[in-house]
Amino acid sequence: MNVRPRYFIETKDSLFFAVNTYYHPEDAVIAFLRYIPCVDGDRELNGTFYKKVDSNQAYDYIKKNHPNYLFDWNVENKKMMGVPLEDIKEIHSPIDRLKEIINDDSPNPFYEKVRLLANIFHNEANISYDNMGITGSTLARLEKVDSSDIDFIVFGLDNHKKARQLYGRLKDDKNSPLDRIKGNFWNKVYNKRIKDGSLSFDEFIWYESRKNNRGLIKGTLFDILSTMNSEDLSIEENVYYKQIASMKIKCKIIDDSQSFDTPSIYQVSNVEILEGPSINIEKIVSFTHTYAGEVINNEEVIASGVCEEVTHLENGKKTYNLIIGTTRESINEYVKLEKSPLYL
Known part of the structure; x- marks a missing residue:
């Protein structure tokens, strides 16, 4: 299936x-x-x-x-x-739903923006329509024309990187329909994503602005989401998980290649336990999109979440992750730079 x-x-x-x-x-x-x-x-x-x-x-x-x-x-x-x-x-397949919208010639202003976004990624980043899709309320046909965001998916890690790079180039191009997030749109995104004091409003804007995975198209918010294709998958299926305790660590990011995926995965080193059990953490794993692409290679970060024991059933080996997003709201669960970027 x-x-x-x-x-x-x-x-x-x-x-x-x-x-x-x-x-x-x-x-x-x-x-x-x-x-x-x-x-x-x-x-x-x-x-x-x-x-x-x-x-x-x-x-x-x-x-x-x-x-x-x-x-x-x-x-x-x-x-x-x-x-x-x-x-x-x-x-419901996001790929099939996007193709349905592309082939829909009804005068729906929301669908026109979805089509435009897909065509930009196809024509200017050379991403196949077979590697793009739409999710969220639009996939369920429950979107609201005047207020829904565009939850746009790019399939494949390399394709997703190309889409983000393209948006990064076009967001300040006056001739492009793609634009930076600005004004009251930032309030909408911040209030949707941050439910505690983990990031201040200005810190949130700093992090989001460098990711290039969220923007505006003709006044509508869009996300550039990532889902892996089969050739990207390196996830071990035969494992068993056990959540141990709340945990807070300081560490260095050494591999961010899957940081925009679901879940977001960061390989880490130089781990220092600030709170929680004395266990060697190998990965930070975020199940909330808020912290996708949040930090990058070689950055020193602070992460707070839940320590998870992973048992690899084929050989009995145990490894340990720090999990972020044990609930959708992710209260007191985050990853961010050790020092506020506002003072760097």
Whole structure:
């Protein structure tokens, strides 16, 4: 079954889940609940109103209505959320949805911007339409023309890098429809992404501005998201995870090649334990897009999250990661420069 991160699962009772991993158990797809039918919802599809749910609302809804959607898999003492195969109505592909929009000639101003963005990446970065897609509310056909962002996906690590580099060149080109984020758009993005005091407003802008993975196209926010193709995958499937304790470390980034993926992965060295168990951390792994591409090779950083033990079942070897984003809101979980970039 071809299901990758940022694909959507629609269930037989009209729930929409976002896929968030490359590997799944044999009888289910690991995914997180995003949209539920609701009489007072703010978006509509085929006569049914929907609302978007946060982490707490998602878990509460599933516990009440589909407790079997929370199950044991490969993480000790943690229930995974996912959809049993027999309850899947449709798997929504971001690639197919983008092609549908490209071929849609209706005068929809939101779709016109999606098409324009895809054509720019295709024509100027030489990225195939087969390696581009659209996710989020647009994939579920629940977008709001006047306020939804464009959650644009580029498949393949090299393709994603090309897209970011192109945007970095075009964002200050007066002849390009692509623009930097500015004004009140920064408030919208900051309030959506930062739910605690991990980054100040000005720090957030500094980090986001150098990533080149988020911008404006004719007044609409867009993200350039990354999902790996099969040739990029180096993830070990036969592993077992155990969350140990909260942890805070200081370390050096030595490999950021997968820092924009889902999850974002940073290889680290020179680890100093600031809080938590005395364990050698090899990777920082972020499941929240907020900290994708946040830091780069050779930077000294501070990271706060949860220590995770990884057991490699083939040989029994244990390694350890620092996890960021154990909830969607990622409270007190972050990675950032050791010293504020505002004072460098």
